[in-house]
Amino acid sequence: xxxxxAIRALAALAQSTRLSVFRLLVKHEPNGLAxxxxxxxxxxxxxxxxxxxxxxxxxxxxxxxxxxxxxxxxADLAAFQNLTSFMVEDCCGGHAEQCxxxxxxxxxxxxxxxxxx
Amino acid sequence: xxxxxAIRALAALAQSTRLSVFRLLVKHEPNGLAxxxxxxxxxxxxxxxxxxxxxxxxxxxxxxxxxxxxxxxxADLAAFQNLTSFMVEDCCGGHAEQCxxxxxxxxxxxxxxxxxx
DNA sequence: ATAACATTTTTATAATTCTAGATATATGGA
DNA sequence: TCCATATATCTAGAATTATAAAAATGTTAT
Numbered sequence: 001x002x003x004x005x006a007i008r009a010l011a012a013l014a015q016s017t018r019l020s021v022f023r024l025l026v027k028h029e030p031n032g033l034a035x036x037x038x039x040x041x042x043x044x045x046x047x048x049x050x051x052x053x054x055x056x057x058x059x060x061x062x063x064x065x066x067x068x069x070x071x072x073x074x075a076d077l078a079a080f081q082n083l084t085s086f087m088v089e090d091c092c093g094g095h096a097e098q099c100x101x102x103x104x105x106x107x108x109x110x111x112x113x114x115x116x117x
Numbered sequence: 118x119x120x121x122x123a124i125r126a127l128a129a130l131a132q133s134t135r136l137s138v139f140r141l142l143v144k145h146e147p148n149g150l151a152x153x154x155x156x157x158x159x160x161x162x163x164x165x166x167x168x169x170x171x172x173x174x175x176x177x178x179x180x181x182x183x184x185x186x187x188x189x190x191x192a193d194l195a196a197f198q199n200l201t202s203f204m205v206e207d208c209c210g211g212h213a214e215q216c217x218x219x220x221x222x223x224x225x226x227x228x229x230x231x232x233x234x
Numbered sequence: 235a236t237a238a239c240a241t242t243t244t245t246a247t248a249a250t251t252c253t254a255g256a257t258a259t260a261t262g263g264a
Numbered sequence: 265t266c267c268a269t270a271t272a273t274c275t276a277g278a279a280t281t282a283t284a285a286a287a288a289t290g291t292t293a294t
Contacts, residue, residue: 007133013204014127015252016120022204029209029216035271048254050272069261069270077205081221084201087130087139088194092146099146104198132282152241165284167242186240186291 001086005060009083012059017044018052025062025075032074034067118203122177126200129176134161135169142179142192149191151184 013019020042025033033041039049053073056062060079064071091105092098099105130136137159142150150158156166170190173179177196181188208222209215216222 003133003136007131007136010127010131010136011251014124014131016124017252019120019124019127019204023206026205026222027207027210029222036269039271045254046271047256047273048252051253054272066261066271071271077208077217077219077221080205081219084221087136088143088197089140090144091194093144100194102194102198104194104201105143105146128281134282153239156241162284163241164243164286165282168283171242183241183291188241 001082006083006086009059009061009079012055012061015052017042017049018056021049021052021056021073022061022075025073026077029075029077032065032072034070034072035064036070038073118199123200123203126176126178126196129173129178132169134159134166135173138166138169138173138190139178139192142190143194146192146194149182149189151187151189152181153187155190 013022021038024038024041035050035053036046038053039046042049044052053062053064057064057073061076062073063076064073066072088104096105130139138155141155141158152167152170153163155170156163159166161169170179170181174181174190178193178200179190180193181190183189205222213222
């Protein structure tokens, strides 16, 4: 992952409405939720929500698919995992065993995340 | 973790200088690095860096400790892990086994992160 | 006490982002 | 075709944030 993309993803999540949306979509995996339902659930005007969803999509954290009149949004969990792995890359200079009793350094049980699905 | 604190942490990381600092400090766990060394390593004026470090500290992502004239900064890996756990809380409505082949939903092997060290 | 060093605080300007009203586009049904 | 529904785009004012120069604070050694 490139730094620029990581910044985009973090900036997308660093806003209360969008963080709520992402967490809501994580809960609704793997079915997803329509844009209108999301706006209603979080009580935000639909055009404002549309702008927020576009930012999350551009950051790669959610994916969308049209289904009849609605557009269904889903959280991209693999993208999220790539992001967190990027942030703790080369933890403790590559000697994760020196780290505190935190699993942060080995987010995918030791191997480097490379999930692209 | 509260949403407000998560926003603070994400906003802290959503800036290129600060993201570089955090990743640098993750690499240097568990020893940490002095503020001046960080500024030099990332080639940023020391007062600018000081402001960025303060933001990371206020977000709880780094901790500092004076050591003689220098102030040593360290990444707080447990705080980072609490953050990522918060973001995928109740993943797939609590049925993580329904999720994609991504470990994002089980960041601490199933149990909920509660590390405070 | 004075000087040198390490870091933080104050301050101001420039740039970016949030929000939502108005409007536009796309889909499905009568 | 005409209408209702669902979502996106345009736009602009309000609020927030990044940056770094200047000055202040705290620490160690002589």
